[in-house]
Amino acid sequence: MSGNSFYDQVVHWEQAGLTERIAAARENDVLRALEKDSCDEHDFLALVSPAAAPHLEAMARKSRALTLAQFGKVIFLYAPLYLANICDNECVYCGFRHSNRISRKKLSPEEAVREARVIAASGIRHVLVLTGESRVATPVSYIAECISRIKPFFTSISIEIYSLTTAEYVELAAAGADGMTMYQETYNEALYRSLHLKGPKTDYRGRLESPERACRAGMRSIGVGALQGLDDFRRDGFFTGLHAAWLQDTFPDVEIGVSLPRIQPQVGGYTSRCAVTDRDFVQLLTALRIFLPRASMTVSTRERVEFRRNLIGLGVTRLSAGSRTEVGGYSQADNSEGQFSIADTSTVDDVKAMVEGSGYQPVFKDWQML
Amino acid sequence: MEDTLTIAGHPIRSRFFLGTGKFSSYAVMKESIVHSGAHIITVALRRVDQAGTQENIADFIPKDCILMANTSGARNADEAVRIARLSRAMGCGDWIKIEVIPDNKYLLPDNAETIRATEILAKEGFIVMPYIAPDLADARRLVNAGAASVMPLGAPIGTNRGIQTREMLRILIEEIDLPIVVDAGLGRPSHAADAMEMGADAVLVNTAVAVADNPPLIARAFSLAVQAGRQAFLAGPGAEKTCADASSPLTGFLR
Numbered sequence: 001m002s003g004n005s006f007y008d009q010v011v012h013w014e015q016a017g018l019t020e021r022i023a024a025a026r027e028n029d030v031l032r033a034l035e036k037d038s039c040d041e042h043d044f045l046a047l048v049s050p051a052a053a054p055h056l057e058a059m060a061r062k063s064r065a066l067t068l069a070q071f072g073k074v075i076f077l078y079a080p081l082y083l084a085n086i087c088d089n090e091c092v093y094c095g096f097r098h099s100n101r102i103s104r105k106k107l108s109p110e111e112a113v114r115e116a117r118v119i120a121a122s123g124i125r126h127v128l129v130l131t132g133e134s135r136v137a138t139p140v141s142y143i144a145e146c147i148s149r150i151k152p153f154f155t156s157i158s159i160e161i162y163s164l165t166t167a168e169y170v171e172l173a174a175a176g177a178d179g180m181t182m183y184q185e186t187y188n189e190a191l192y193r194s195l196h197l198k199g200p201k202t203d204y205r206g207r208l209e210s211p212e213r214a215c216r217a218g219m220r221s222i223g224v225g226a227l228q229g230l231d232d233f234r235r236d237g238f239f240t241g242l243h244a245a246w247l248q249d250t251f252p253d254v255e256i257g258v259s260l261p262r263i264q265p266q267v268g269g270y271t272s273r274c275a276v277t278d279r280d281f282v283q284l285l286t287a288l289r290i291f292l293p294r295a296s297m298t299v300s301t302r303e304r305v306e307f308r309r310n311l312i313g314l315g316v317t318r319l320s321a322g323s324r325t326e327v328g329g330y331s332q333a334d335n336s337e338g339q340f341s342i343a344d345t346s347t348v349d350d351v352k353a354m355v356e357g358s359g360y361q362p363v364f365k366d367w368q369m370l
Numbered sequence: 371m372e373d374t375l376t377i378a379g380h381p382i383r384s385r386f387f388l389g390t391g392k393f394s395s396y397a398v399m400k401e402s403i404v405h406s407g408a409h410i411i412t413v414a415l416r417r418v419d420q421a422g423t424q425e426n427i428a429d430f431i432p433k434d435c436i437l438m439a440n441t442s443g444a445r446n447a448d449e450a451v452r453i454a455r456l457s458r459a460m461g462c463g464d465w466i467k468i469e470v471i472p473d474n475k476y477l478l479p480d481n482a483e484t485i486r487a488t489e490i491l492a493k494e495g496f497i498v499m500p501y502i503a504p505d506l507a508d509a510r511r512l513v514n515a516g517a518a519s520v521m522p523l524g525a526p527i528g529t530n531r532g533i534q535t536r537e538m539l540r541i542l543i544e545e546i547d548l549p550i551v552v553d554a555g556l557g558r559p560s561h562a563a564d565a566m567e568m569g570a571d572a573v574l575v576n577t578a579v580a581v582a583d584n585p586p587l588i589a590r591a592f593s594l595a596v597q598a599g600r601q602a603f604l605a606g607p608g609a610e611k612t613c614a615d616a617s618s619p620l621t622g623f624l625r
Contacts, residue, residue: 068581069528072392123424155419220443253445253472294475361395365419367443370452 005212006246007205010187010239018045022234025049034058039291044241047287048234056283063286063315066293074361075312076296077321077351078126079119080160083107083146085327087132089199091185093230093263093270096132098199105327106137109149116150118330122322122348125365126156128181133162133201140168144175151176156367158221162200163210169217178367180214181223182207183261186230187239195230211243215251220367222247222254223298228281229263229272237284241291248292257296257318258288264302278307282314289315305346305354312358321351373604375571377549378497378518380436383409385566386596387438387551388589389576391417396430398585403432406589411435412467412574414442415457428462438465438499445472447486454491466491467521468500477527481508485515492516501553504538509546520546521574523554524565528577530557533564543569559588559595566599567607 025046033043034055046052052059084106087096095102107115119127129147131138138161147157158179159172169180184207186192192204201207211222224243226236240258248256262281263272276284289297298318299311308319324330346354355362375382388408393399403411411431418428418439431437439457444450447470454466468491470483484500485508492498497518502508504522512520522542525531533539534555543550549571556562557578565573575592582588 069530069577072577072580073394074392121423123422125419125422125424155422220445248475252474255474294477356395359394361393363417364422364424366416368416368418368453368456370449370456 005205005209006243007208009242009246010189010208013239013242014189018235018238019232021045022049022238025051027051027054030055033290034062038293041242041245041291044287044291045238047290048237048241048284050234052287053279053283056279056286059283059286059290060314063289064313066289067313067315067317070293071296071317073359074363075316075355076126076318076363076366077124077348077355078128078158078318079122079124079321079348080128080130080300080323080325081112081115081119081150082325082327082329083112083129083131083143084134084138085132086134086137087199088134089132089201090197091201092195092197093185093227093272107146107328109142109145111328111331112146113149113153114331115328116153119322120153123352123364124321124348125154126158126367127154128158128160128179128320129177130160131162133199135162135200140164140171144171147172147175147177151369155365155369158223163203163207164213166213166217169214169219173218176369178219178369179221179223180211180219181225181257181259182210182214183225183227183259184208184239184243185227187226187236187243188231191231211247212250215247215254220255221257221296222251223257223259223296225259225261225298227261227263228276228284229274232274233276233280233284237287241288244288244292244295248295255296256292256294257298258292259298259300260285260288261300261302282311285311285315301345305350309354309358312355312360319351319355322346322348373600375549377499380497382436382572383407384593384596385572385600386562386593387412387553387572387574388579389440389574390414390427390431391442391576392580393585394580396425396427399427399580400430400432402579402585402589403435405586406579406593408589408593409435410438410465410572410574412438412440412576413462415439415453415460415462416443418457418460418462420460436465437462438467439463440467440501441469441487442471444468444470444487446470446480447483447490450483450487451490454487454496455494458496464495465497466499468498479503479523481505484508485511488512488517489515492518499551504535504542506538506541506545509542513546513548517548519549519551519571521551521553524552524561525555527554529555530578531555532557532561533568536568539565539570540568559591562592563595563599563602566596567602569603572596 029046030052160181301323387410441450441453525534551572552565553574
């Protein structure tokens with residue numbers, strides 16, 4: 001895989017009839033993929049196809065063995081920190097969408113420090129900083145100031161914010177951010193346009209290429225993913241894996257990860273048109289691991305605690321813990337609405353105990369700011 | 371027979387070095403260290419946490435072991451140097467394993483950047499143990515740069531495939547006067563014994579111990595295999611042949 005932009009890959013696979021090719025994959029393609037030491041994108045396509053569904057146990061065994069060899073018996077824990085929920089976008093599935101009548105809030109840098117203090121006291125050392133998209137209310141300079149103020153509390157800070165230019169990613173890296181996550185939501189360009197009605201996020205290609213810009217800006221780790229439930233999980237799952245593989249090939253010194261966020265109820269009541277069952281979720285997770293043995297794999301507190309427990313050992317390497325998705329959710333009593341409902345309301349200690357109970361080591365620190 | 375491994379003037383009790391990543395708990399890690407009898411224990415500095423509220427991995431390393439921080443996560447020489455200096459500032463001592471890995475897919479090291487970092491850190495008084503892809507010219511450069519040993523890979527990290535770089539390792543063992551520590555890829559005690567029989571001075575293992583069903587037991591097995599391999603090397607085993615050789619048909623007339 002090569003090319004100047006991952007967009008070329010999306011166009012290529014759409015023109016090649018991805019949907020039809022997924023439907024046409026045969027059992028033999030799946031069995032061949034399972035026998036290989038390393039899978040190419042055609043093998044990966046077979047593993048996300050309906051033909052692989054009867055082979056979930058074999059996929060799980062392979063995924064488990066690969067994860068053990070690459071990551072061992074450890075699970076990395078992190079927590080999100082929401083700076084603001086002010087947003088100019090109209091994403092029909094999102095609780096923060098511009099037209100939703102929710103209480104809007106933006107933390108001052110001092111309030112962000114208070115949040116950081118509470119998160120750090122729970123033992124968390126890796127934090128993910130999030131905002132809605134408003135270049136007026138939450139400009140890059142504000143985010144940079146918050147990052148530099150909370151830096152003393154953490155050993156690694158990642159961002160999951162709106163799409164930036166390369167120079168802006170450089171600015172946030174200089175402030176202390178070392179990782180960046182960007183969900184494309186859906187790789188289906190036509191569907192994307194129908195789901196993102198207004199605001200800068202309507203720029204499909206600009207968002208798609210933001211991980212590339214973050215890599216060029218020197219970020220150490222990059223996470224990509226699709227919001228599962230917007231489009232057929234097999235298509236969006238395939239593109240997620242392909243995107244991660246393309247980034248891995250193009251920027252070999254960057255740690256690439258994938259996330260599997262599954263759409264949850266939120267304010268505004270968007271109903272998923274493509275439900276993703278637990279079996280679908282596990283098929284995608286194990287297919288991604290077999291295709292990308294080295295990629296970190298994140299499952300957030302959107303998922304139920306029992307489900308998360310069962311995913312440990314199947315390929316997951318990162319879990320969020322003690323998450324609050326409301327702005328000021330950790331340190332303020334009268335906090336705002338969250339971006340989405342969290343299904344796992346466990347505390348950090350609960351998640352730590354769950355990981356230990358599964359025979360794994362919870363790891364709180366996996367980077368040292370230089 | 372006296373047979374002590376010495377690195378940078380320090381006598382080392384065991385030729386089996388153990389890494390500390392990937393274990394299911396710090397308790398299991400510590401028990402494995404004890405069972406292994408290892409004297410040199412590597413720890414990724416990125417995991418050492420002296421300021422956090424959770425348990426710190428460094429507290430589980432027995433005090434009579436040498437803690438050797440590694441520069442895991444470094445993508446170039448400058449980052450490796452900064453990690454090494456941080457390690458010293460955090461009280462992790464002067465032993466440093468240089469890992470410069472700009473390739474997250476195969477985790478193969480960058481020899482050129484490793485040599486550059488070695489040069490800088492050796493001048494600053496670190497005991498530098500560089501992890502490299504086995505290459506004679508690069509190993510010689512490391513000798514000149516002031517390395518305390520050379521740590522060539524047997525196979526890529528975490529693969530458990532044993533010695534896949536045999537010919538290159540054999541040449542390093544023959545030509546380089548520093549201790550050769552075979553690092554990475556050793557999946558079974560027999561692989562470790564193999565490396566030692568070849569004449570390696572020591573081996574370093576992590577994944578194969580950490581992800582075993584019984585890490586302390588396999589740590590002990592590795593340790594014994596390393597001892598057996600070393601003794602076999604010292605004993606000078608007979609040469610291998612592909613066919614029986616009972617007589618001297620070509621020179622028998624000389625009797």
